[in-house]
Amino acid sequence: MVINMRVFYPLLLINFKTYIEALGDRGLNLAKIAEKISLEYGVCIAVAPQFVDIKMIAEEVSIPIFAQHIDPYMPGAYTGHITPESIKEAGAHGTLLNHSERRLRVDEIELSLNRCKELNLICCICAGNTPIAISLSMLNPEMVAVEPPELIGSGISVSKAKPEIVKSSVEAIKRINPSVHVLCGAGISDDVDVRKAIELGSEGILVASSIVKSKDPEKLLQKFAKAMLSS
Amino acid sequence: MVINMRVFYPLLLINFKTYIEALGDRGLNLAKIAEKISLEYGVCIAVAPQFVDIKMIAEEVSIPIFAQHIDPYMPGAYTGHITPESIKEAGAHGTLLNHSERRLRVDEIELSLNRCKELNLICCICAGNTPIAISLSMLNPEMVAVEPPELIGSGISVSKAKPEIVKSSVEAIKRINPSVHVLCGAGISDDVDVRKAIELGSEGILVASSIVKSKDPEKLLQKFAKAMLSS
Amino acid sequence: MVINMRVFYPLLLINFKTYIEALGDRGLNLAKIAEKISLEYGVCIAVAPQFVDIKMIAEEVSIPIFAQHIDPYMPGAYTGHITPESIKEAGAHGTLLNHSERRLRVDEIELSLNRCKELNLICCICAGNTPIAISLSMLNPEMVAVEPPELIGSGISVSKAKPEIVKSSVEAIKRINPSVHVLCGAGISDDVDVRKAIELGSEGILVASSIVKSKDPEKLLQKFAKAMLSS
């Protein structure tokens, strides 16, 4: 299913965080559900599993795999760090950077981006508000995900609570750097949120707990996929 | 080979760092060599591969596997971090903590140790000098590895350059906390270094580049194993 | 008043944190009150003002002045950091280290301690629980202050809520390193807390909001001083 390995938009990116519900075989299972829905609906669904699971999941499913973070180091004497080479070798296609739970120095973000470009890894940089999203867009990442930290895990979606953030971020970023794809995250919990986010101009959704902790992730993903198509 | 899965002393612990020479299949290959020599000589050899390779290596070899670092977090919303649960699920038996290339706050070390104890993971805490080694030994880790950072990767072994550090660390630690096993690291490059370290009271060796970058790691490991036995 | 410039025990150490109520002239005023009560009752009261106020306060009062933190750097190219030389030149007699609001790596603590010893600066290392307090006592600081972070600023004193922590920390630390003075902090809000802490073996009190935010700090300090004397 080569077509699925490529990132296209709108994108649904599922961050497994360090949730126990998405660790090991449960993470693999969730990735397989994501692959199934992706094929069924023709939407792009990517997953960001925990580091130890990247290789296993990359071997078993044919959807884009993201790491949740990388360190901006070359291979070498950097005990305990994550090189971009290691996630690529494990089968990842890209990585999140600067998630609100793993904020980075600006020089680290720039260096990580460059290292990823060398290795053809896709970066999705997270930003907590519009000014930071605009600022980081100037570094030319593939994607920027705007996630107000106060909404993450809240069940209150940015597309509902702060629709102006989504709209103004998308417009401002596209104006200064049209090549950057703008995702929307934080608090997305149902298909209404997804549809709203896409309508507001978002080119994708970054989601975590609502899918990972769902009692029926397959059904919820189906609803998300439909919402992405219909918007 | 159940006997091999248990850590016993003297221990040879090979840190793969983020070396490209020990990433992916090359890391697996090195782990298999370690397993072979371990069985052949009856010495305990453990490996600390990169995060993405832990699961694959744990499935293929029957020697103790260490992570190179963990974060002191519970499973949950900690994007981009390494929970002890994740390395255990992947098959690791323990972890390095506070390596000179990944120093930690003291509260993080204590919390990580406690989290590892809950999960029956073995901790090897690194320390750059004798006073820090003594201090951290009071937290009751399974092992402390004394590694002067200025010697790491230098090819000048602590057992040769600063034998008094090895001796005084071992004696001081054993006096205040006899249950802690003292390893010696930094600059170990040949079997003479290994023998010397063991003679000075060290209960094991933490080694990295000399093995990982060796043209013939099998032969070098044989020499190390013999030196450990003969001391 | 040379006698006042020396630290003696029991010690009352007032941390001004970055409270606006203790910034600039208000900090100077509070330091003068501390000096007055110190002289009146013959107890040792030290203050830890904000960095920018150290010099002014050191010039105006004759009680021991502590910084709230130092970085373990030599004078040189370390823009934006606090060298021990700078706080000494400004008139400080010592520093807090590893406060729960400014935790440090263990190698930084050891290096900072050594730098302070070179310059005859007194260190009070903070620890959030008994095991960490014991561990850090092995590094031979002048003082260790045990402050469970969950009680800091809570108004619930460690001496009331967790008297066993105070008692066991003091006993354990004195057993392994009798030269370390053990302070007690977190949640101390009245003279009953102070008396209790001293009775439990504490050689001093680390206090912040209860004094800094008091409507009548002079009266409260009088009560604290009496409690220290009567215990």
Place this chain on the structure above:
Amino acid sequence: MVINMRVFYPLLLINFKTYIEALGDRGLNLAKIAEKISLEYGVCIAVAPQFVDIKMIAEEVSIPIFAQHIDPYMPGAYTGHITPESIKEAGAHGTLLNHSERRLRVDEIELSLNRCKELNLICCICAGNTPIAISLSMLNPEMVAVEPPELIGSGISVSKAKPEIVKSSVEAIKRINPSVHVLCGAGISDDVDVRKAIELGSEGILVASSIVKSKDPEKLLQKFAKAMLSS
């Protein structure tokens, strides 16, 4: 000399770092020399002393004073940190942010900038290369200083070694955000460097060791001032 308290361009900003040569009275002396040359030549010279010296220097000289760093915290329970309120109360007019020796997370930079704007403090954000300078300019600081870290303290000026960095940074920043003033730093050691930097479009110079460690800082500052005027 009210006119001198305002920042105007071209600006010469002298970073005292944590050099012993600019600590305490020696820092005050250097600030007085800067004030004298500033008045004599009508150029704007600002100084960034160590935290403990800000208040004393601000009381004695009438030139703009910068802190070398602030933390993005409100006054409150932030032991060991530097609030913008504290540097303002001490007399500072602004602060450096994200110096190569004190790099920050991007969310910290944005928050610090906002806190400074609330308090009418001027920010000079440092950046190690053109892409980062452009990115951070989108956050609307008063100034951005472009300083390739590899040239800092090298005696090789960016205006000589990498004139294209100065030129391209200035042009790119002015194109996207004309309100940002672009300074040039790293390795400026003589008046030729200063003249060159101004000719390349830089609106000021960020300098440290060449002035602070000069045997005759007055004479060197005179030459710098003339170069700034003649460009």
